[in-house]
Amino acid sequence: MNWSEFSRWGSRISQWATDYHTTLRERPVRAQVLPGEIYAQLPAQPPETGEAMDAVMADFERIVMPGITHWQHPRFFAYFPANAAPPSMLAEMLVSTIAPQCMLWQTSPAATEMETRMLEWLRQALGLPGNFAGVIQDSASSATLAAVLTMRERALDWSGNANGLSGQPRLRVYTSAEVHTSVDRAIWVSGIGQDNLVRIPTRGPLRGIDPAALDTAIRADIEQGFLPCGVVACTGGTGTGACDDLAAVIKVAKAHGLYTHVDAAWAGSAMICPEFRTLWEGVDGADSIVFNPHKWLGAQFDCSAHFIADPESLVKTLAIHPEYLKTHGADGIINYSEWSVPLGRRFRALKLWFLIRSYGLEGLRERIRNHVAWSQDLAKRLSKEPGFEIVTEPVLSLFTFRLAGKSDSDMIDYVNRINADGRIYITQTRVNGRIAIRFQVGQFDATRDDVDAAFDVLREMTGAN
């Protein structure tokens, strides 16, 4: 492809992107294909000779688009949002054009320095104190892995990387049953092992860790010769939005010298609104906090903000210095690849800069406040509707509900019917062992009408009407 062709196609694809976004409501939210349908349409062998972009683009429309679930659809109420606001998309177009590798300061100083500044902006936006330094990780899973590795190394006096875990005391990490599976995987990958991830019982409507039970578990483990190394707490757990009492949990952790990591991957975005910060009261005392601007805030995936109170311990855990990565003669610089597991890094700060400058914090807050208000209204309407029962009350914009008197398999049928209908998209979870439907409002372009439409669909699809 020559550059004049590129220019033509670039314009066409920008137009395509605009048309796509402005007609999204007409498409079914979840892809309506069967397993294997897309695969079967892709030739078994790669072409030997080049094809015209017209042909490629036509096949993209014909083969690929039917197999897309539309995460940017305003009636996407499943999982959590993965918003890509228009200014963030534009920044990503620029980044994919320049395609820099931002592993070291010198491999693109602008990317490193913009990242430092953007994380300072986000830290202030969230109301976190100035002792936190930030880095962008590719995902919350990576941030949690980095935090768990830091816990491990700190507890082993920085000997785990060198010596491995065999012959070491058995490490213990404490968490609740409400945290995301990325915590389990961090425990596997770090070599700590699932059996050493201790689930502390939760209590109260927010399903937070019982701090007294945490203290008891840590003491019992110490007595038995285990080496407790950290606590992973959550603000806004994935299933129902569980929130630990961070002040109490961190107090117990600190009394035993443990490292604390807070997973606020989804709910963190809402903390740009001061009125929601009671949900993570005490977060100031954490050692590590992760939240995903690539979920609710509008910075397109991937963009996970990881704040650390003591970056030295993270760098001590992850930095590695072969000669080919040394940058001689540049003092006082940050090489962010020393703060994360992967070496290569995309220029992810640019989309934050475009996003925050375009909307201002007030513009972003307004969206989140609307989502929370609309979701809470919907939960209230459903609670008054015969045949519906709220299982967990809204935490920010997430609540769960059930159809009264229906079995788990009836509930799964109901979810499948709704998603096959295509007007809205929802998913389920388990609460106290039983299926409940999750509903969250968080899509960047969602309106109150979209949430009202969801109410109608939810009612209509019960089959009662």
Ligand SMILES: *Cc1c(COP(=O)(O)O)cnc(C)c1O
């Ligand atoms: C989405 C989510 C994660 C995983 O985020 P990734 O960035 O996809 O790794 C972890 N924890 C919570 C609470 C989440 O909502």
